Amino acid sequence: MPVAPHIKEFMASSSFIRKMFEEGIQLKKQYGKDSVYDFSIGNPDLEPPAKVRDVLRELGSSNERGMHAYMPNAGYPETRKAMAEKVSGEQECEVPFSQVVMGCGAAGALNSVLKAILSPEQEVVVSSPFFVEYAQYVRNHGGILKTVSSQEDFSLDLEAIAAALNNKTAAVLVNSPNNPTGKIYTTSEIKGLSDLLAKHREKTGNTVMIIADEPYREIVYDGKTVSSIFPYWNDSIIVSSFAKNLSLPGERIGYTVVNPSAENASELVDAIIYTTRILGFVNAPATFQRIVAACWNEPVDYSPYEKRRTLLKKILTEAGISFANPEGAFYLFCKVPKRTNTVGEQGNDGEFCDHLKKYRILTVPGKGFGKQGWIRLSYCIAEESIARSRESFIQAGTDW
Ligand SMILES: Cc1ncc(COP(=O)(O)O)c(C=O)c1O
Structure with missing residues (x-):
């Protein structure tokens, strides 16, 4: 049964974040997971509050009838x-x-x-x-x-x-x-x-x-x-x-x-x-x-995101990549830097993401969010991994 043409077209134009996520899995197999810096997807890596598991356990052992109705x-x-x-x-x-x-x-x-x-x-x-x-x-x-x-x-x-x-x-x-x-x-x-x-x-x-x-x-x-x-x-x-x-x-x-x-x-x-x-x-x-x-009102410690935000901002600044200071959420939206190695060329967001990939840094191009010339980094990854990405960012910034 053929797929509807408009769905094929939408799939091709909208699946870039998932594509990057899957490329990340491949790169991790190739280089080892500690050497790939995957900033592509906003998948929270903090664990849910302990009470979530407690209530889940209680529900699992409850004899109340109709719980799944x-x-x-x-x-x-x-x-x-x-x-x-x-x-x-x-x-x-x-x-x-x-x-x-x-x-x-x-x-x-x-x-x-x-x-x-x-x-x-x-x-x-x-x-x-x-x-x-x-x-x-x-x-x-x-x-x-x-x-x-x-x-x-x-x-x-x-x-x-x-x-x-x-x-x-x-x-x-x-x-x-x-x-x-x-x-x-x-x-x-x-x-x-x-x-x-x-x-x-x-x-x-x-x-x-x-x-x-x-x-x-x-x-x-x-x-x-x-x-x-x-x-x-x-x-x-x-x-x-x-x-x-x-x-x-x-x-x-x-x-x-x-x-x-x-x-x-x-x-x-x-x-x-x-x-x-x-x-x-x-x-x-x-x-x-x-x-x-x-x-819903369990206290959650979001300080790991805050620490990662601080560290990543520092690394990006060292690498010559400017960004919008995030007031919330866990993304850094970064401006594609001017190319230093090609006279007069700005370089677009897709090219810059491909360039970063060579340094095993995975990001997503801004054009998918309706904003060309920018890229998005999600800091849903461990602080140690962000720290390890420093050299790669700096090298990528220098070589761009
Ligand atoms: C702005 C925004 N709205 C909605 C969603 C979808 O959230 P949910 O997983 O709750 O459906 C996301 C997920 O990334 C999001 O970033």
């Missing part, structure tokens, strides 16, 4: 209550548990939301660079991802967003802390975004939703915090997961929360429950719903 598609009420408590604190307003729909990771939750709100050819606006999968998720549901550039420091370019809005705009998607830049949008940027959406609604009658994708909310540096959204724009939705903050990406556990003040809040929640079902997720994984209900 279907449940209401929105999830267990006690899990939804725990998520409502979490998000009420983050959003500085009271969120009833009826606004929460559990999902299969942030990715599953985003797909449920987009399926619920998008009519064919409607647009979703996102500031670039952005998480590579957004384009596919929007396309999955007949929509079009419209990208706008950000400011030079990767903050939101509100004028560019305003200019991108029209009668077909369904949503603006914001991701803070951002993958790949680590940028956190300030409250004044969020207020500015709300103001321009209000003006757009006044002028056109079109209400645009803010969808905030926040899986990195807890991983922040230098005392930074992530702004709330609900107090500033009623028609807003939070999507998140425990993939990054509790290091549970393989367990596919996430959630959606609809602002209780949204115009059609309960209809929207019902629609997301329905799309979760018809997309074939049916409901979020039962066991991990119970686990996150018990562990």
